[in-house]
Amino acid sequence: MLRSGIFKVILFLWFLAWAPLLLIGLVSYKLERAFIFADAWGVLFLARIIAGIKYEIHYPLNNEDGIPFKQNINKRLDGRTIIAAKHMSMLEIAILVTHVPNYFFIMKRELLWIPIYGWAFWRIGLIGVNRTRGATNMNILAERVMKRVMDGMTLIIFPEGTRVAPGHRIPLKRGLLFLASHLKLPITPVGVNTGLYWPKHGRITPGTTHIYFEPELPSSATLDEISDAINRHSC
Numbered sequence: 001m002l003r004s005g006i007f008k009v010i011l012f013l014w015f016l017a018w019a020p021l022l023l024i025g026l027v028s029y030k031l032e033r034a035f036i037f038a039d040a041w042g043v044l045f046l047a048r049i050i051a052g053i054k055y056e057i058h059y060p061l062n063n064e065d066g067i068p069f070k071q072n073i074n075k076r077l078d079g080r081t082i083i084a085a086k087h088m089s090m091l092e093i094a095i096l097v098t099h100v101p102n103y104f105f106i107m108k109r110e111l112l113w114i115p116i117y118g119w120a121f122w123r124i125g126l127i128g129v130n131r132t133r134g135a136t137n138m139n140i141l142a143e144r145v146m147k148r149v150m151d152g153m154t155l156i157i158f159p160e161g162t163r164v165a166p167g168h169r170i171p172l173k174r175g176l177l178f179l180a181s182h183l184k185l186p187i188t189p190v191g192v193n194t195g196l197y198w199p200k201h202g203r204i205t206p207g208t209t210h211i212y213f214e215p216e217l218p219s220s221a222t223l224d225e226i227s228d229a230i231n232r233h234s235c
Contacts, residue, residue, distance in 0.1 A: 004204040007051040014042055014145040015117070022120040039098040039162045047091060052206025053197045055095055060215045074144045080149070081188045081216065082180055087158035088166065088195030095211055096190075102153045106175075125153065138175060149183065159226065166195040169231055172223045179220040187221055189214040189229030196229070 018039045025032035026134040047053040083100065085092060097103060105121075109128030122128070127144055130137055145155055157179075159172040180187050191212040197205045214229040 001203055002106075007046065007204055010050060011043065011046060015039075018042075019116045026119060026123050029123060029125075031044040036120060037098060038122055040094040043222050044098065045091070045199070047094075050052040050196070051198060051204045053091065053204070054208045055091070055164060055194075055211060056208060057095070057099060057211045059213045081154065081186050082155060082176065082183075083156045083188045083190055083225055084159050085190035086192045086234055087160055087163050088192055088234070089163060089198055089200065090196040090219070091198045091209060092118065092190075092192045092211060096156055100154055100156060103156050104148055104153050105156050106110060116161055137179050141175075142179055146183055147186065153175070155179075155185075157206065159223075159230075164195070164234075165201045166193060166234055168234075169227060170229055174223070174227065177221075177223065180221070184219055186219055187226060189217060189219045189226055191230050191233040193233055195234075202211060 009073065018035070021035050025035040042056070061115045083096070083103075084209055085096065104125045104127065106122070106129055112122045112126070112128040114121075123132060125147075126150060127141065129141055132142070149155065157176055159176040160170050161173050163169070164170055176187070179185070190207070190212060194209045194211075197207045197209050212233045214232070217225060219227065
């Protein structure tokens with residue numbers, strides 16, 4: 001419990017220390033993305049050194065020779081797919097930010113109103129949505145997503161819409177299917193078990209967490225198929 005407390009205090013101070021730099025970074029898209037990248041790497045470093053949490057990333061096997069794809073030759077990470085990830089903690093966000101090139105997220109628009117950090121998220125191209133506006137909002141969202149995808153960016157979305165405890169499932173949001181179908185983009189499910197070590201509430205536990213990039217699914221995949229894929233390694 002002491003270790004968890006120390007880690008959370010240091011993490012808070014880390015975020016606080018980065019705030020002035022993120023404020024400066026607002027002058028430049030590239031500079032802000034570099035600052036966010038360094039900030040996220042720091043989170044992973046602190047998690048490893050202080051909390052004792054390591055991580056491993058697993059990519060799908062190449063069907064031809066059984067050799068795992070490397071990130072820089074994995075065509076599924078070139079912006080022409082939607083990465084649909086299980087969401088358990090802040091940890092997988094930091095991992096995805098530091099390992100998926102040219103990423104962007106869809107998030108609640110209220111998060112963009114957070115002083116400095118929310119402004120930084122807006123500056124690097126993250127998209128805020130108003131969940132109460134229904135179909136009209138989804139059509140506008142699809143156009144905004146397509147523009148970024150055509151610019152070579154990769155959409156990362158948490159289809160559950162909230163953090164979920166290990167071993168638990170909740171219905172996925174149908175917005176993922178709308179975007180995949182409307183934009184004709186395949187879906188790359190990502191399973192995680194980060195909640196075993198960095199839960200939403202409670203004590204942080206040392207160990208090695210795993211991130212699993214699952215085989216690509218077509219844009220016509222069902223919510224059940226996507227849910228099965230992202231939950232396969234969740235506990």
